[in-house]
Amino acid sequence: MPDVALDAIDRRILAEVQREGRISNQDLSERVGLSPSPCLRRLRLLEERGVISGYVALVDPERVGMAVTAFVRVRLDQQADRQLATFEAAVAGFPEVMECYIMTGDADYQLRVVVPSLSAFEDFLRGKLTRIEGVSQVTTSLALRPIVYKTALPVGMVSP
Template identity: 70%
Template sequence: MPTYDLDELDWKILEQVQTDGRITNHELSERIGLSPSPCLRRLKHLEAEGVISRYVALVDPGQVGLGVSAFIRVRLDQQGDHHLDAFEKAVAEIPEVMECYLMTGDADYQLRVLVDSLASFEDFLRYNLTRMPGVSQVTTSFALRPVVYRTALPALSKKSAKSRD
């Protein structure tokens, strides 16, 4: 359940800033059909409410030498809160871990890891992941290439399409 009720203009603002986080307020106001002052107030309100949590630059991993993307399923030997917390704190400290999710099903966690080579991945496994207390099983799949990669939330596209009808 959403914690902030968004209207049509809010959705339009979010759609635009997800496409271009460096858009000027003037250009944003023109694109959504609102004058600059109320547009800026709405944007600042979305930021203050935490709807917009931060702005980032998306860096192409291959362009900076991080061409190996691995998806790792991790099973712990115990699933008590203490063990889950310890694993989560430890994995959050490893820079190669781009994402980590607590899962249902066969694995307790799913990680997405970026490294520069298979040798680096082996080091990551041997000296980081498998040495964490409680890790009992690790299963890895390597991505051959990305097929779909999005950063914009899907609800924005649907909501914006409905508002245009």
């Protein structure tokens, strides 16, 4: 169950700002079928409630020299709270780690790591990741190329 009740207009607003974060309020209001003032009020309310947590520019990794994406599964030797907190604090400070999830199954964590080269990835593994206290196993899969990459949540799929 969602934290915030959203109606169809809220969902249209979310879909549009996810598609084009720099859209003007005038264009947004036209696309969602509201006049500008109520549209802006709804947008601000979505921001205040934390439904919209921020705005970003999406950067093409290849064009800025970050050609290697690796998915790394990590097992710890223990799942004690202290060890989990130590691991999580360490990876949160690594700029190469784009995402980190605590997992069920055969790995404790899954990371998405982006680096410029395989040698940079080796440096990351040997110099950072495997040096974290409690890391007992690391398994890596290298991405050859993205097939589907989305940043917009399918907010229209959730029924009001």
